[in-house]
Amino acid sequence: MEILNFTKMQGTGNDFIVIEDLEGKYNDLGILAKKLCDRHYGIGADGILVVRKSSIADIQMIIMNADGSYASMCGNGIRCFAKYIYEKKYVLGENIKIETGDGVKIASICAYDGVFKGVTINMGKYNFNPISIPALSSVEIINxxxxxxxxxxxxxxxxxxxxxxxxxxxxxxxxxxxxxxxxxxxxxxxxxxxxxxxxxxxxxxxxxxxxxxxxxxxxxxxxxxxxxxxxxxxxxxxxxxxxxxxxxxxxxxxxxGEVLMEGPAEIAFKGEFLIS
CATH class of the missing domain: 3.10.310.10 (Diaminopimelate Epimerase; Chain A, domain 1)
Structure with a gap:
């Protein structure tokens, strides 16, 4: 049995399990996500957020959905992730560069006397090009x-x-x-x-x-x-x-042309999970 420390977080009800894997020891995050996110046999969540080191930003966030599939980006997830990183003091300062599957995102923390109050994420540019989505269409899919x-x-x-x-x-x-x-x-x-x-x-x-x-x-x-x-x-x-x-x-x-998102991020509880 292995003990996995976790933090359960939510942003406007979208809930996540945050785990640390700074040494990259978890090879199959899909299987781990399915086990942790199961609401009957696991902790229960919409997905997991994995903390890893980054060579291009302050920190890296890996997102896995509850069904074990990979997600390149998650707006509610990155707010929770930013709060977690800020409060753990993995990054000093109130502007955190986070590596995601959709590139490096900037999280601007709002804090008073070191206490987290909120966060704004620069989500980057949107793209209606069907090739980028991807979608099987020769023209933009508009209405x-x-x-x-x-x-x-x-x-x-x-x-x-x-x-x-x-x-x-x-x-x-x-x-x-x-x-x-x-x-x-x-x-x-x-x-x-x-x-x-x-x-x-x-x-x-x-x-x-x-x-x-x-x-x-x-x-x-x-x-x-x-x-x-x-x-x-x-x-x-x-x-x-x-x-x-x-x-x-x-x-x-x-x-x-860039999208800024501001919203809440909260810790629900912390605990240990036994991995067999």
Whole structure:
């Protein structure tokens, strides 16, 4: 038996297990993630965040979904990760460079007298190029009709670190589990996250998400950013938008083509897990 120390964290209800692997001893993170994230036989989470050393940034974050699949980026996860790194004092200062599968992201910590109060993440640029998503389309997927699950959806797809597809309309018109039919549509060879989005006004939207590799979640940071980028592209919103997700509120701002995300990150509990 091996004892694994962990910290359980959540950002607007999107929950993660943070573990340290600074020596890179865990070879199969997919199997480990499935074991830890199981809500009946494990700790329970939407994914794990692994702390590793980086040669190009202050620290590296590896994300594995609950089903054992790899994720290059996670908005709620990186906020939790930044809080963890700051409070463990692995990086001194309030601007942390974090290596992710989607490049190096900057986490700007808001703190008073060394006490963490919040964090803003520069999520980088969004990309509507179907080759980048990837999606099997010769043109950008902007408000395009998609027939699946015996239903018509009008979708807008983009890359926001990971693939996202946005369906605009009234949230009451969609069950979040409908997202699985879009996730697995042949249009998306690497599958896609799906965000159902209701525009309240120019400065507020509501979003519920079906996450690729995790299913329904209380929040999705990259999905909220993608929804704002898509809403902005379609002229539904302005540059700064409040995003209401089932787990809380995120503040998203588009500045010169880059997306800034601000939101909460909290520790739920810490413990030990026995690995057989």
């Amino acid at each position: 395009k009709k998609l027939e699946t699950n015996n239903k018509e959806y009008y979708i807008t797809s983009l890359l926001m670190g990971v693939p996202h597809t946005i369906v605009f309309g009234k949230l009451d018109d969609y069950e979040v589990c409908e997202g699985k039919f879009i996730e697995h549509n042949c249009l998306f060879p690497q599958k896609t996250n799906v965000n159902f989005c209701e525009v309240v006004d120019k400065n507020m939207i509501k979003v519920k998400t079906w996450e690729r590799g995790a299913g329904p979640t209380l929040a999705c940071g990259t999905g909220s950013c993608a929804a704002v980028a898509a809403a902005n592209r379609l002229g539904y919103t302005e540059g700064r938008v409040k995003v209401q997700v089932p787990g809380g509120i995120l503040n998203i701002e588009i500045v010169e």
